[in-house]
Amino acid sequence: MSEILDNFDLVLRAFWLTIQLAVLSGIASMVLGTLLVAMRIGPVAVLRGIATTYVTLLRNTPLLIIFIFIFIAAPDLGWFVHTPFLVKGVIAVTLYTSAFVCESLRAGVNAVPLGQAEAARAIGMTFGQNLRHVVLPQAFRASVPPLASTLIAMTKNTSVAAVFGLMEATARMRWFTNRYTDDTITIFIVFAIGYIILVEVLSLGSFGLERRWKAAR
């Protein structure tokens, strides 16, 4: 018990790295996922094809394999050779998660009544304006629960980075269990609670947004 508490700064630092991975990947995934959904529902066939292919490829590939590509295969092609590990981790998680964000948002877009987009077209909005001011804001509101699930899964998925030399929470947990073999239950509980707190923040945030947007839908 005392070992993990004596080294609690290591726990906090590990979770800080997990948070950095999660926040940076979360933001990047939302941006890329939004771009992808705009391509997928847009009028340009080539872009639709690219986005659909992207979603198929990245959603159907295990995250671990994407990590192996970014950390091991890509440097052989001369890519990401000098890229910091944190950035590589964010890239891997983002490539994977953005496909899910795209699909969550697409479900939200489908939930927006057709008349909304028609009304926007009828006042002379272009496709881009229509998406930005009318369709996507409402799609985001409708997508909050699936997006929250996607981001929660993503937060936990950052633990895959433990295998690739990033001393985030899961890597640090393994470090502790290797070192203090008598204390594995306590170590497990401490780290599990850490993840639960992170995920609960996301859940509460999503619940708050749902409540706030209830009237305006």
Added chain:
Amino acid sequence: MTELGTVGRGPLVTLDHVDKWFGELHVLQDINLTIARGEVVVVIGPSGSGKSTLCRAINRLETIDKGTITLDGQPLPQEGKALAQLRAEVGMVFQSFNLFAHKTILENVMLGPMKVRKQSRADAEKKARELLDRVGVGAQAEKYPAQLSGGQQQRVAIARALAMEPKVMLFDEPTSALDPEMIKEVLDVMVDLAKQGMTMVVVTHEMGFARTAADRVAFMADGRIVEENTPEEFFDNPRSERAKDFLSKILKH
């Protein structure tokens, strides 16, 4: 409010040999219709006769398969920016209101002028408040659409269309989704608009409105314009059997 669309009496909207199919269904059959500036044309007919499709074709919410539609001498652009610009000139009011659900009433009316016409927020807001007052919902400006009655929402939808200063207004069954006691408040706004010289195409079942406000009635059945006449002539002396049959059904009670 300036006089709207009263410059000259030339044709503003022209449909020339327009055909449209929904798969096998020939929904618009050789439609020829000319709407002059300042004219109010009411399109009536049984459901499924193609009147809504006709209305929606005028701002290309429905594409057509044959023929041409021109607005102010210009053929409707196929798509893209040019089509968006044309639509900005054509106000549209839908049966189901279609107010932007995530925006307040005021924002609904301001959005087009700000984003499409690139007006400043202050100008757009001033204009929006004037229009909302004019249609009698100024007091609701800060609310969301879901908090308003159907009649109020439809009046906001009219204000939203007017904010673009359109050359012509299209009404696609604007009162069909309303409770009876709210129909009048919407029709009153439309009658005012007609009196001020707005060019209007109105698809409706409101025969009273057709009688008081229309310059011309176009009666549609089975994808064709069967009869076109002044409202007095049409209602009192319908020429076609189809129109006689339709009128006998709706005017009996």
